[in-house]
Amino acid sequence: METTRQRIADALREEPRTASDLAETLSLPTPTVYEHLDHVSRSVREGNAGGGDADEEFLVAPPTCRECGFDGFDDPVNEPSRCPECKSERIEEPAFVIR
Numbered sequence: 001m002e003t004t005r006q007r008i009a010d011a012l013r014e015e016p017r018t019a020s021d022l023a024e025t026l027s028l029p030t031p032t033v034y035e036h037l038d039h040v041s042r043s044v045r046e047g048n049a050g051g052g053d054a055d056e057e058f059l060v061a062p063p064t065c066r067e068c069g070f071d072g073f074d075d076p077v078n079e080p081s082r083c084p085e086c087k088s089e090r091i092e093e094p095a096f097v098i099r
Helices: 003-015 017-027 030-046
Strands: 058-061 095-098
Touching: 003 017, 003 030, 003 095, 017 030, 017 058, 030 058
Parallel strands: none
Antiparallel strands: 058 095
């Protein structure tokens, strides 16, 4: 039986996904998915994410403000609550993929 982190890594190898997508697919709370994503990203860097290849990369399309387009958030493996530039709360979630 696969662990939750292995299931997340497998899903990210198929196509880019947001934490909300993964939460819905795996029936987990979104904050829990973000915790797992942090570990999955480290495992991929070390070359051992659920039987993964050492040549794999954990890639992140950063969160983006839908109002002003700002995408320079400090921690891309997290969902910010508001834009530091325009203070809008309309933030598009980051998307993750393993390639």
